[in-house]
Amino acid sequence: MKIATWNVNSIRARLDRVLAWLRDHEPDIVCLQEIKTPTDAFPYEAVEAAGYAAAVRGQKTYNGVAILSRTPADAVIDHLDDEDDASARTHREARFLAARFGDLHVLNVYVPNGAVVGSDQWAHKLAWLRRLRTFLERHATPRRPLLLAGDFNVAPEERDVARPDRWRDSVLFHPEARAALADLTAWGLVDLVRLHHDGPGPFSWWDYRNLAFPKNDGLRIDHLFATDPLAARCTGASIDRDARKGPKPSDHAPVVAVFA
DNA sequence: ATGGTTGCTTAGCAA
Numbered sequence: 522m523k524i525a526t527w528n529v530n531s532i533r534a535r536l537d538r539v540l541a542w543l544r545d546h547e548p549d550i551v552c553l554q555e556i557k558t559p560t561d562a563f564p565y566e567a568v569e570a571a572g573y574a575a576a577v578r579g580q581k582t583y584n585g586v587a588i589l590s591r592t593p594a595d596a597v598i599d600h601l602d603d604e605d606d607a608s609a610r611t612h613r614e615a616r617f618l619a620a621r622f623g624d625l626h627v628l629n630v631y632v633p634n635g636a637v638v639g640s641d642q643w644a645h646k647l648a649w650l651r652r653l654r655t656f657l658e659r660h661a662t663p664r665r666p667l668l669l670a671g672d673f674n675v676a677p678e679e680r681d682v683a684r685p686d687r688w689r690d691s692v693l694f695h696p697e698a699r700a701a702l703a704d705l706t707a708w709g710l711v712d713l714v715r716l717h718h719d720g721p722g723p724f725s726w727w728d729y730r731n732l733a734f735p736k737n738d739g740l741r742i743d744h745l746f747a748t749d750p751l752a753a754r755c756t757g758a759s760i761d762r763d764a765r766k767g768p769k770p771s772d773h774a775p776v777v778a779v780f781a
Numbered sequence: 782a783t784g785g786t787t788g789c790t791t792a793g794c795a796a
Contacts, residue, residue, distance in 0.1 A: 530796085531788055555796085557789070582789055583796095634796060642795095674796095728796085729786035772787075772796080 522780040524550045526629070526670035526743055527764075528726075528773035532556040532587070535771055536564055542764060542775065543571050549591050550622070551775075552629035552670040556585035563587065580615035586629050586671075587618065594620035594627075601656050616649070625751070626661060630671035635692030643692060646674065650701040654708055663709025666751040672743050672773065675702040677712070680720035681741035693740055710746035713758040713778045723760040726773045734765055745778045754780045 525548045529535040532553065543551070551573075556563065560579035568575050574593040578600070579585045588594065598619040616631040630653060635646035650673075661667050675698045679685045688694040706712070714723065724739025733739065745758060758778040765774045 534788065555788095582794095636795080731785055733785095769787090 523548045523777060524552075524627070524668060524670070524745070524780070525775045525777045526552040526554070526672070526745055527775035528554040528631070528672040528743060528771060530555050530557070530771040530773065532558050532564060532585075533562075534769070536567060538764070538769070538771070540567060540571050542761075543573065543589070546761070546775075546777070548777065550627060551589040552618075552627065553587040553589065554585075554629070554631040554672045556587055557582060558585055576618060576620050578615045578618045584615045584631055586615060586631050588620045588627060588629050590620070590622065592622065594622055596621045601652050602659070617653075624666055626665070626667040628667070628669045628671075630669065630673070632671065632673045632675070634674045635698065638690060638692055638695050638697075646692065647697060647701050650675075650705055654705045657705075657708050661748075663748045664750065665748065666754075667748045668751060668778075669710055669746040670744070670776075673702060674742050675699060676740040676742050677702055677706075677744075680722070681724070683722070683724065683738045683740070688740065693742055706746055709748055711749065711752035713745040713747055713752060713755050714741070714760065714776060716752065716755060717758045723762065724774075725760050725776055727765060729772050743773055743776050745776050747778075751780065756781050 558579050559581050560577045563577045573589040576597045577587045618629045620627050633646040636642035676682045676694045682688050725741050725743035727734040727739040761775045
């Protein structure tokens with residue numbers, strides 16, 4: 522069983538690359554973020570022709586998440602249910618999609634970037650991570666197989682950043698963002714890439730600017746987190762840096778885990 | 782020291 526997460530930065534701009542990647546890697550489940558497409562404009566036919574069912578929570582222009590799978594999900598939830606703090610923005614934004622496949626729960630998230638530390642978007646990011654933790658507390662248990670996948674827009678540790686001092690004050694590596702992510706995973710989640718790689722690196726995102734990729738000036742902000750019973754079956758995890766190469770790549774690379 | 786990129790939508794925002 523192979524499961525991946527990939528921020529594709531527009532499914533329409535990236536469709537050929539995504540289809541080629543599905544052919545080459547034959548994953549069973551893929552969580553996509555930033556599809557930047559309304560739900561009804563998702564390329565369902567091309568994805569189905571490639572052998573995948575698609576659960577989609579789309580949005581025009583921004584955000585958007587989808588879960589592709591060899592077999593259709595048994596059930597899907599497309600929003601966080603904690604809307605009682607008057608955050609209309611959370612309800613409007615397409616950042617959350619959960620699917621159940623038998624006993625396996627897969628949660629796909631696109632955590633807000635946060636723009637600049639101290640901004641309204643920054644507060645929104647921190648609040649969103651807290652809401653996600655509340656969702657887990659209400660609807661899941663660390664004692665059953667669950668995968669929390671996505672673009673978290675947070676690098677957890679020093680070894681997840683090529684140049685930590687340069688990024689320390691940014692929304693991707695600020696101590697408050699790292700603490701919010703640590704609080705989330707303390708619910709009962711294991712970082713699958715860190716089961717198999719001590720680092721420094723691997724990285725999952727490189728800015729389009731400043732020749733960041735050829736210089737490998739990257740961060741690991743895309744993650745696969747699993748509860749213990751699922752992590753115990755994880756035989757490998759890696760980041761497909763090759764998918765960042767060549768013409769018209771996403772700025773993110775896929776993160777992949779294999780389970781016995 | 783500065784500026785550099787991409788996608789969506791069409792001048793400016795988000796990342």
